[in-house]
Amino acid sequence: MAIEKDSLWPFYEFAVEHAALGIHAVDMNGRTVIYNEKMKQIEGLDLDDLADRSVLDMFRFGQEESTLMKVIKSGEPVRNVKQTYWNRNGQEITTVNDTYPVIGPEGMIGAVELARDVTTLEKFVYQPLRTYDETISFTSITAESEAMKSVIATAKKAADADLPVLLTGETGTGKDLLAGAMHNDSANAGSPYYTLFCPGLDSADIHRTMKAISKEETCTVFCDRIDLMPIKLQEELLRELESLGDDSRQYIASIGGDAFDLIANGSLLKGLYYFFSSITIYIPPLRKRMADLWPFIDDYLERHRRRFGSAVRGLSPEVRETFDSYTWPGNLKEVELLLEEITSLLTTETEINQDLLPHHFKLKVQEEFSPAKRPQDFVMSEGQEFLPLDTYLREAEDYYLTKVMNVFEGNVTKAAQALGMSRQNLQYHLKKIRNGQ
């Protein structure tokens, strides 16, 4: 029996919504026509009831957006673009994106981006430049700020005490690194070091690793980001850890925020918290200890010169200013990934200037400093103060126009075309935005 083509739509819709790939499609004007569940999850958008897709376009002006626009302009696919970024929930995400033109019966009708979430895989293969060829120790950790010096002092004492330790701090603050340094500075140095990257584990992995651990008399067990594991698996992990009994193993775990908040919002099992928290060490975010930024960068560039014989000496004054005022939500790991991206493009340059900064980083900086700052500001949430309608609409309009201008790299004619308004009208609005009216 032949199947009517139209009757397949529900199947297509179901497949798109349930796919393990993030899917985002736009029409020729850059307007979103498909934005699936996985894409929302990747980007940290928690907007279940968002029926009007045009509203989504106000939220999504990032690197991916510009890749889609590039494909629309060129008609050529762009494949295998790897990107690590911190989404709106502050989660570190690594995706590999393929973007294709979509051709209808009468020519190109838009573009589609397929994003593979490879965060877990990336965690396993991540090899930061600064830890190559050396055993991690406390001296591998940049600690110029008073806050970080005190973290190191406490961690040294904890390594001696041989009690379970809980490391808390935002993503990329160096919890993983600190756990490694504690192991290498403890009586357990030289014995096996087990890392359980909790977000990527299932029941069988936990059981298998615990079985291996139970055979070791001395070892260190580091449970990385227990708060990102479903509660059911946290219960299993706790049961397995408790069944290991008394021993001379060192237990360390890490979480990405305040333990009590995480327990209260159901992300952290109270029992698991108590298991690890004989000693708790909080690593503050980079923005609260900016004294660590420049020594880290200097150290990184010094290693780069040594390993690759590059000529790079430092950053231009404008780039230094940008780095000093940006808030670094991904902390030193974000700095490191950015430096990796920039330095991979260097040839004979001695200075990193604005032109060498990646587009996605410039957009993030812009987003942080533009006056109608955050897209989230335009979504109503509980407890939010109400603005008069005309103020709200004006701010939303300023935000939208500024972002569209960014997408078209300042080309008023193209932006006006995409916005369905005259060039003069757009110019008039942009002038008002510039004058802060």
Ligand SMILES: Nc1ncnc2c1ncn2[C@@H]1O[C@H](COP(=O)(O)OP(=O)(O)OP(=O)(O)O)[C@@H](O)[C@H]1O
């Ligand atoms: N204080 C630091 N000194 C030197 N390098 C650092 C420091 N903090 C972070 N880094 C760099 O950032 C990388 C990532 O840090 P790490 O994985 O330890 O962070 P994390 O807090 O465990 O993050 P997550 O919560 O996402 O697991 C490290 O491998 C290291 O290269």
